[in-house]
Amino acid sequence: MQRYSHLLTDAIKSMVEVKEEKDIDSLFSGGATSALVNTFAELDDFELLAFIVIQQKQFIDNSAQDEVS
Numbered sequence: 001m002q003r004y005s006h007l008l009t010d011a012i013k014s015m016v017e018v019k020e021e022k023d024i025d026s027l028f029s030g031g032a033t034s035a036l037v038n039t040f041a042e043l044d045d046f047e048l049l050a051f052i053v054i055q056q057k058q059f060i061d062n063s064a065q066d067e068v069s
Contacts, residue, residue, distance in 0.1 A: 004051070012046055 026033040 008048070 023033070
């Protein structure tokens, strides 16, 4: 589970970095800026609602299953 928590942390850090880059870019472009609007800066600004697990289906060889039965 720690592996997946680490991946989630990395994903959140990546989202924060992208948001910061877009905010900086918006300061130097014409028009409205997105800086300081809907800000989030750290892991505590997010809440985990659910984990979803996707597994590859494993097929059992029928001859091996017959031996077990």
